[in-house]
Every structure is written in C-alpha cells, then in structure tokens.
Amino acid sequence: MMGERILSTPIELNEIIRVKVGDVLYVNGIIVTARDAAHKRIIRYCKEGKRLPLNLKGLVIMHAGPIVVHKEGQWVIKSIGPTSSYRMEPYMADVIKITGIRMIIGKGVMGRSTMEACRKYGAIYAIYPGGTAALATKCIVRVIDVKWLDLGIPEALWILEVRMFGPLFVAIDAKGNNFFERRLKRVENNLLTLQKELELIPDTCSISEIIEC
C-alpha cells in the first residue's frame, strides 16, 4: 500500500525506518546537493581526518547539479533537478557512513552497496521524477549557503531550504528493499522473451548486474 508522508529535517532514525519502498514523500527543511566530485571529496576528507564544512547528520543529500546565479549579493537557484544516481554508487555507502545522512534524493538505479549501507546506518534512497526541474525549482525557498564552490557551480555543495520538496518515490528503504532490483529482473525477463521470439543471440551480460556494482 502506497503511503504519503511529509518528513522534516533533521530526520530521526525512528522516522526513517517507518518509510517503505513505494511510499511517496515530501521534504521540509534542508537539502544539500552533491555530485561525483563532492562525494569523492567527502571520502578524501574523512581519510585525511579533515572536518567537513557542515554537519550533514539527519539531513538529505540530493544528487543534483543546479543552475545558480549570483544576483544582488544573493545566490538564486534558476533550475534544479536530479542527476543519474548510479554514478555515485561507488561512493555512496562510505558517504552514508561518514555523514549520517538519512535520505538520498536522485534518479534512476542505485545498487547493492547503497542498499546495504541504507540498512546498516538507517537511510533511504528516493527518486524525484527525472528532468522535472521546473517543479523542483519552485520548492526551493532559498539558498542558505554554499561550500566547496571551487568544484564549480554544478559540483558544489548547495545548502538549500526547501518546502514540500516532492513527490519523492522511495526506491530503497532502511530495511534493505530495492524497488529497482525487481524492476530490472522484469526488464531482463522481457528481453529474454524478445530474444527468444526473434531468435536473437542472447546478450551475455545480465541486466541485474547493474545493481551489483
């Protein structure tokens, strides 16, 4: 059964473990954007014993590279939406562990190591409809701050106040369920059926292995 709920940051562990795959969420509070470069740097800072520029505990990381302009001394988000989350898969488990975030927002498939870190540390992965940046932009109240701007505007950590940010569809929950595991299996079976029907040579790679990475 699909449930709709609103979460406010900082999100507590007992709230996040109640969320299930298939739920639809809206977020109030603070979302921090991060892409490939920021994820790498978070891990490097941890290895080198450096402090992160902000405490992410209980907050939300969004995989996004926004369009931002500086206007009359203020940063303004012109367009923001999710980027493909699979690119962050190699770093995600470490980032969840280091930062204590409770939620990741992105788009597309995330794999097994993220799923396991979500279960171990109490976090979820939710998708925002890909490409729908105009809607997402309207949920941004203001830019609170920006860190690591040296990475470039799309790659920096944008600390954003959001209101009713969503709809977010829960794809990985804190119990270790991954919506895309079932989905990819289904697509794989459909592909096998078509290959048989058309008498095509089967693909040697399994689609589900995308999840394993």
Add this chain to the structure above:
Amino acid sequence: MIKISYPSIEKIERNLVEAIRIAVTVLPEDVRKGLEKALSEERDELSKKMLKAIITNVKVAEEEGIPICQDTGIITYYVKVGTKFPYLSKIYDILRNATIKATKEVPLRPNAVDVITGINSGNNVGINVPHIDVTIASDNNELEVIVFPKGGGSETPSICKVLTPWQGIREVIRTVLNSIARYGINACPPLVIGIGIGGTFEVAARLAKRALLRGVGKRSNNEAIAELEMKILDLVNRLEIGPLGMGGKVTALDVHIEVAHRHPATLAMALCTSCWALRRAVMRVYSDGSIEIAPYTGL
C-alpha cells in the same frame, strides 16, 4: 527596386540567444503530444503519476521561463546556409558568441569540461563544442539554425559500431534492445530513439542523432524503413521499462531511422537516445531580412 535591410551580426546573435532560451524552456509541440498520448495509453498508476509530473513540469517551465531540465546539455547546431549569406565566414563566431551569451543570460548550466584536467570552461564553449554541423543549402542569402541541446543522462544507452553485413538488420535490432534494456532506466524514459544505419562509423552516428530532429509521430518516407521503425518501437515498449523506469507500456515515444548506402564490406550502425525532454528550437533569417525564432517541431 526594393532595398533590403539585412540584419546585423549583433541582431542575429541576439535572436539566436532567444532561440536557445526557447529551446531549453519550451518543449516542442510534437514531443508534448507524444507525452500526452503516452499518458492516455498508460495504465500503471505510478507511471501515470510520473507522466503527469513531466507534463505539469513542461507547462510550468514554459509559463515561468525556467529550464525544463537543469541539464541544459551540450548544444549541437544544425546550420543550413545559402551561399549569398553575408556573414558566411562569421558563422562559427556567431554561434560560439551566442552560446556564451545564452549561458550567462538564460542562464544555461556550464557543461563543457576538459577531458584531461576536468576543468569546466564555465561558458559552454570548449574544444569542438558546441558542435556545429553546416550544410550549404542554396544560392540565396538565408540562414537556418536548429538549436539542439542534449543532456548527459540520456547519452548512456547510445552506441555506435560497425557490423559485418551478414549480421544484418537483426543484429541492429539486437543491439538496440540490449542497450535500451541495460541503460534505458537511467536515461529518463519515455525515450525518443534515433538510429542510423549504413555509411561509415561516423556517418551512422551523425544520422542517428539527426534522426531525433524528425517530429515525434512522423514515419520515414521509405516504406521498409517506416515498417522497421514501428517494429522496433513495439519491441522496445515490450521491455516495460516505462516512464522513468517505473514500469508500464511506454518506454519510447518513437523510433526514427535514417540510412545511408553502406560499404560492401560493412554495416555501420548507431543508436542515439533522447530523454523525454527532447528540446529543439530554430532561428531562420529570411531573404527579406526578417527573422523567425520558434520551437522546432521537426522535419
């Protein structure tokens, strides 16, 4: 004698910036209709929810001038120019300058990154980008520029390879299905699929991308190719990836195939996928000096 006042380079540049703005904020009619048709066909609740969000987003983007997607892509310009166009030697400068201005004014996301240093040029202009494809059209003084920004996420299923002729169209179909099945979910479906067959390695790739310029819902003039387009569309949709990977009937809005004669020893093929946000606009400078800018609904 009628005196024609031909627009200045600055005026053409200014109009081109506006065409870029249209390209990233207004989804062309053919794509919009394709998405609405998808919503009417889709039965799955979750997939319908995704399509509704997409359609609302398109409306809000146009009304408020917000980029449809924050990834305003790398731009390819398809230029058709007459030999008597007065600024023939300046075309590359005009396009690069307009790109820099649009990046600042629209604004666009800076998306041109050095392949070795990883440094972003900051203005969407860099080595060999934006890509400019020029065709000499006729003896007149007219100019047509199609602005085609394409996001990074939808590039992953794209593929280009050279088959041997005995592998045939079957292998083309197999390659397309395998790639869409593996990478389609992350490319923001429903997709529009461009396929190039024949020519050489790069001819097939260019044809595959150019195929995306054809209006969604329009079939090839060649009957056999049109039939193949419909067959592949049906097969891709039977993968049930669905809108944004949530499952359902509509994985692709359309399939377009463009062909070239092949070398006797090769069968080159390419697949170029677009996300649902297939964005394109056009600027035309006519011989009487008037300028038109509009969303580009396809050939």
